[in-house]
Amino acid sequence: QRAAESGSAHVLSAFHAPVPGPDLGLAPMLVRFLGCAGLPAVLARQRADRRLSSLGLRNPAERNEVIELFAPPLRPISDTPALRLLNPSERHTRLLRAIRALSARRPVILLLHDVQWGPDALTFVERLLDVDRTGGCPVLVVATLRSDLLDRRPVVAQTVERLGERPEVGTVQLSALGAAAIQTLLGRDLRLRPETVARLAALTEGNPLFAVELVRELAEAGLLVGRTGNQRAHVSAETPIHGDLEQGWLARVARHLQGRPDTDGHAMELAAVLGGVVNPQDWADVCDSAGID
Numbered sequence: 603q604r605a606a607e608s609g610s611a612h613v614l615s616a617f618h619a620p621v622p623g624p625d626l627g628l629a630p631m632l633v634r635f636l637g638c639a640g641l642p643a644v645l646a647r648q649r650a651d652r653r654l655s656s657l658g659l660r661n662p663a664e665r666n667e668v669i670e671l672f673a674p675p676l677r678p679i680s681d682t683p684a685l686r687l688l689n690p691s692e693r694h695t696r697l698l699r700a701i702r703a704l705s706a707r708r709p710v711i712l713l714l715h716d717v718q719w720g721p722d723a724l725t726f727v728e729r730l731l732d733v734d735r736t737g738g739c740p741v742l743v744v745a746t747l748r749s750d751l752l753d754r755r756p757v758v759a760q761t762v763e764r765l766g767e768r769p770e771v772g773t774v775q776l777s778a779l780g781a782a783a784i785q786t787l788l789g790r791d792l793r794l795r796p797e798t799v800a801r802l803a804a805l806t807e808g809n810p811l812f813a814v815e816l817v818r819e820l821a822e823a824g825l826l827v828g829r830t831g832n833q834r835a836h837v838s839a840e841t842p843i844h845g846d847l848e849q850g851w852l853a854r855v856a857r858h859l860q861g862r863p864d865t866d867g868h869a870m871e872l873a874a875v876l877g878g879v880v881n882p883q884d885w886a887d888v889c890d891s892a893g894i895d
Contacts, residue, residue, distance in 0.1 A: 605711055611742075612704045615713040618720035623877030624884065628697055628723055629672040631712075638672070640883050646672075659703040668700045690722060694729045701730075705740050714745040717762075718752060724761040731770055749775075778808025792817050795836040801843060816843070819854055865894045 605611035616631035636653045638646040654665045704710050714723045752759040765771050788799040806813040820826040826835045872888050873880045
């Protein structure tokens with residue numbers, strides 16, 4: 603985040619989920635970086651072409667090959683051939699070409715989230731390391747994965763094992779926060795009273811993201827009181843606290859839908875069907891098909 607804000611590096615982020623979606627994976631990563639997300643095909647190609655050229659990819663043919671990773675060629679309908687699907691090697695070659703062009707001016711940071719669901723991203727990392735043994739392409743790859751799910755993903759597990767054996771690759775095990783650390787987060791950083799810290803620490807089981815989400819949920823529900831000036835906030839001892847992330851999230855959704863038409867709830871259900879990352883235009887199209895304004 604700091605690298606992107608300071609302009610010291612290009613930062614590209616790819617997301618993955620158990621259910622594939624149009625905004626997940628490597629090609630959508632490039633779409634977001636080029637500022638083309640949500641644009642019609644013609645405008646997306648024009649913007650991507652200008653952006654790639656300004657970033658150092660001067661060859662028009664090479665720019666077109668990169669753009670075709672996410673935008674098919676624009677031809678009259680009568681002249682449109684059957685769409686040729688690129689194999690993984692072709693896709694990786696084109697993406698690598700774009701990243702090399704970006705890295706010629708400043709380093710590139712690739713953030714690959716939840717790669718236990720993204721075998722293609724891991725294969726690309728292998729390809730990147732294989733073709734850049736001399737280190738001439740300044741790219742830092744930061745990938746996150748849940749090791750507890752690798753037993754269900756044997757192909758991914760094998761790729762992770764191969765990558766872990768390479769000298770260029772390092773791994774960091776991130777375990778749950780200890781009791782003292784989670785209490786520091788809740789008490790010092792989130793400024794809660796000791797009795798509330800004790801209650802929440804027992805529920806979060808060392809998960810810092812759950813801790814922050816839980817405090818946000820309590821605050822939005824008006825259950826976190828007493829934070830004035832230097833006073834620390836607290837939750838009344840009589841107030842029940844959801845210790846389950848799913849129940850807490852359902853409570854938040856119900857609160858936001860309170861007083862709104864039933865169609866809003868239906869629209870949210872349709873968004874959930876589209877996946878964890880929703881393209882606004884896709885969502886609008888689906889809602890329109892369902893008769894929801």
